[in-house]
Amino acid sequence: RTGVDSSWFQVAGALKSTLLHCCVWAEAAGAWAGLIIMIGTAVDCNRVLAGGAAVPCPSDGLLHWRLHLAYDGTDFAGWQRQLDHVQTVQGEVDKALSLVFATDVRTVGVSRTDSGVHARCHVCHFSTPDNWRGTTPLEADVALQRLRLVLPAAVLALALGRTVPSFHARLSAIRKKYTYRLALTGAVSPFESRYCWPVGPLDVAAMDRAARLLSGRRHDFTALTLGEHEPSYHGGxxxxxxxxxxxxxxxxxxxxxxxxxxxxxxxxxxxxxLVQVGRGVFPPERVLHLERTEVPTAPPQGLFLEHVEYPCYFPAPEDAPL
Structure with a gap:
């Protein structure tokens, strides 16, 4: 009986050791999970960690990619793909990627920006077969250069890299940063008019007071939205x-x-x-108790998607060169 107990404990100890190694492997995998290949740099998916252990790629038959884009949205009907005759950013990006990877590519973007809205950093993900024309996978730096050649001039591929199946451009995002440019004059240069809203003189200090009242606490923004609300997409x-x-x-x-x-x-x-506050239409405190009919929608051309933040285990490119 003592021999049986001894054997059992040996097996249990081996199993515990195996499980411990699995946990260590999973933790290590998180360190590289979202690593992206910088522009002009090719990194093999089999990452070698500090201890010398290689972490293999997921073997689901697909390569998973993360793409960062900048675009001038003036001449596009927004990000989201529509009918074939409607020019959208996603439609152009999907066509270009399909050409580069010689397969049908459908991207998923972090934001469905409106027609005329711009992005300095829009993030999307997509998947491709794990071979390219029956050969080895297409390297990220090669794919990036080819992508830049076929995208329209209003869209620039900033960075392209391999990621993990769990990365989702929209659902993995923690927060997004937008900026909106206002021209405090009625006369705007034709070289600036595509990227700002000429509103004339405003009380910027009053606007900032109103902005601070809206900041830092949970607030019902029903009055500050339009159209049908999609809880699965927009949250509460x-x-x-x-x-x-x-x-x-x-x-x-x-x-x-x-x-x-x-x-x-x-x-x-x-x-x-905020512009209504700056014009003196209502005081800063009114922004907490607005009705939908009191709020105009600012035109799209002044709005820029600037930055998307993700968890540290999906690291973004640092200072991706243009």
């Missing part, structure tokens, strides 16, 4: 928003907005409400 109508208004050099101001999941047209309607 109660949000915690950080918003500030600052003077730019010259006759301009910028509204900075940060939130986890913006409601439909929420960013533009927050700006519209």
């Amino acid at each position: 109508v109660e949000k915690t928003l950080d918003v500030h208004v600052q003077h730019d050099s010259g006759a301009g101001a910028t509204v900075l907005l940060v939130c986890d999941r913006f409601l439909y047209k929420m960013a533009r309607r927050v700006v519209g409400a």
Whole structure:
């Protein structure tokens, strides 16, 4: 009996050791899980960790990619793919990626930006077969250069890299940052008019007071959204928003907005409400008790998606060169 107990404990000890190694492997995998291949740098998916152990790629028959984009949204009908004859950013990106990877590619983006809205950093993910034309996988730096050649001039691929199946451009995001540019004059250069809202003189200090009232606490933003609410996409109508208004050099101001999941047209309607404060239509305190009919929607051309934050185990490129 003693021999049986001894054997059992040996097996149990081996099993415990195996489970411990699995936990260590899983923790180590998190360190590389979202590592992205920087522009001009090729990194093999089999990462070698500090202890010399290699972490293999997931073997689901697909390669999972993360793409960072910048675009001028002026001539696009928004991000989201629509009918074939409607030009959208996603439609153009999908066509270009399908050409580069020689397979049908469908991206998933972090935000469905409206028609005319711009992005300095829009993130999307997609998957491709684990071979390219029956050969080895296409390297990220090669794919990036080819992608830049076939994308329209208004869209720039900033960075492209391999990621893990668990990364989701929208669902993995912690928060998004937008900016909105205001021109405090009625006369705007034709080289600036595509990227700002010419509103004339405003009381920027009053606008910032109103912005601070909206910031840092949960608030029902029903009055500051339009259209049908999609809980599965936008989350609840109660949000915690950080918003500030600052003077730019010259006759301009910028509204900075940060939130986890913006409601439909929420960013533009927050700006519209703040502009009404700046014009003296209502006092700063009124922004906490607005009705939908009191709030204009700011035009799209002044809005920029600036940054998307993800958990540290999905690290973004650092200073991706243009």
